[in-house]
Amino acid sequence: MVQVLKEQVESAVKLYESVEDFQNIDKALKKIRNTFPDFSLQSSLVKVAVVNSLYNTNIFRTLDVAKHISEVVASDGINLEPDFVDKLSLIVLKSNGDDGKSKHYISFTSIFAHNFLSEKFPIYNSFVTKMVAYHLHEEAKKYGSYADFYHDFYMLLHSLDFKTTVSDMHKYLWISGEYRKFCGLKPWENPSQEINPDLKRIFLKKDDSTKNLLDDTVKDLYGPLFRE
Structure with a gap:
């Protein structure tokens, strides 16, 4: 070791x-977390779009991802265990003719979880x-x-x-x-x-x-x- x-x-x-840019990004994410504390579809969409833009995580179906996160939280509540991040990261695309196609967005979801669920998530x-x-x-x-x-x-x-x-x-x-x-x-x-x-x-x-x-x-x- x-x-x-x-x-x-x-x-x-x-x-x-x-x-300085890193500090501004951190401050912006904290402001978004405080302004949109819930995980309704609208709040989740704002968070997904911001993380995707600031971190270049290559999410092309932001609405599908936001819907998935909102639905999982509404169904299961928030679970601060790593398996929950894996569950959030597995997205089934539902728009633009991609019905049934799944994507595993681990990097994006880890950033989302770190900033909007708990800083315990690396x-x-x-x-x-x-x-x-x-x-x-x-x-x-x-x-x-x-x-x-x-x-x-x-x-x-x-x-x-x-x-x-x-x-x-x-x-x-x-x-x-x-x-x-x-x-x-x-x-x-x-x-x-x-x-x-x-x-x-x-x-x-x-x-x-x-x-x-x-x-x-x-x-x-x-x-x-x-x-x-």
Whole structure:
């Protein structure tokens, strides 16, 4: 197991907080959560459209997704367990001739759940899942369900020898993962420019303060490895 260090999380949080656009997105989502606290079709549609737009989650049938979320909550109530996120993520399309075609929107639904159900739900994306597998297993692992990813995320979170939040842990896994891919560092094998453009601008900065923070996010890769 490759341990996560306190400096890594703290440095990632500072980098995140240096991006004004990220702060504006967080504030906008909080305002929407407060303005539309229920999960009626209209409220769900607003939330789905906003998450899809801000996070580029490639939802093309926003009304179908909003209807599904509204119907599940109306039928089952809100269940703050990972299986509930999986249930919300499995959408049966009902418009534009797609009757009966199902889609599994895990990434989108994890963002929706994190922002509008509970911050206990970590956000699922390709960078975070790869980093969780790297720290826990030191190898690639594909997560077939949100519940499977959730289990490993919390296993990693509970392995820390310091306290942090789900949100700050996510910031570390995401930003460090993007930076590692940009540089071609473990668990990525080759450098790539296909990363978040806001983070890319940070990665290209030359000032010592930014460079030191970036170095700290990948602290497990140099010097002695910290392993259990």
